[in-house]
Amino acid sequence: MAEAGTGDAPLVLTAAxxxxxxxxxxxxxxxxxxxxxxxxxxHVTLFHALPGERLGEVLDDLRSACRRPGFDVPVTGVRSLGRGAALVLEPGELARLRGELARRWQPWLTRQDAQGFRPHVTVQNFVDPAVARTTVADLSASFAPFAVRAVGVDVHRYLGGPWEHLHREEFDAPA
Structure with missing residues (x-):
């Protein structure tokens, strides 16, 4: 569990x-x-910074929201991040899950988490823009759409760089 003094550190939620x-x-x-x-x-970030002191409420809400079967998330393309590259995910069911949680947590959301949801997986960041353009071009040239399977939601505590994994709430198994 968390080290002393980290209980109020922000929570990061990702699709498992x-x-x-x-x-x-x-x-x-x-x-x-x-x-x-x-x-x-x-990782696929759902929320960047929920209040750490709300961990109990977050876990309670996740238990309820994750009462659904796992689902496929289509990976539809490659996107430039300026100084990096990302794989683009189709929002679909991921956006429905996030929207349900965002409505519950609306008073707690930071500006970043209150913005529109553009799910992606960052595969490169912090590089020279020319390097990033080459990576985007290379990934795009060989890209074929595929899907990844969402199996739940992971809760992490942000520790100024690294994250501490606190909990995984799995989706219910398909009927």
Whole structure:
């Protein structure tokens, strides 16, 4: 669990992906992300900074919201981040889940979390824009749409760079 003094640190929520899918995305991240800056595994951020002191309420709400079967999330393309590259995800069911939670947590949302939701997986960041353009072009040239499987929601505590994993709330198994 959290170290002393970190209980109020912000919470980051990510879509939990099937292990094989997560490894596929993480391999791309390891290939393209500057190693000295790559402190995290590949991830799909749902919320960037929920109040850490609300952890109990967040977990309660997740238990309720995750009473649904897992679902596929289409990966539809490659997008430039200016100084990096990302894989674009179709919002679909992911956006419905996030929207349900955002309505519950509206008073707590930061400006970033209150903005529109554009799900993606960052596979490169913090590089020269020319390097990023080359990566986007290379990834785009070989890109074929595929899907990843969402299996739940992971809750992390933001610790100024690295994240501490606190909990995974899995979706109900399909009927």
């Amino acid at each position: 992906l099937d292990a094989e899918d997560a490894e596929r995305l993480d391999a791309l991240r390891r290939e393209h992300f500057p190693a000295h800056r790559n402190e995290l595994a590949a």
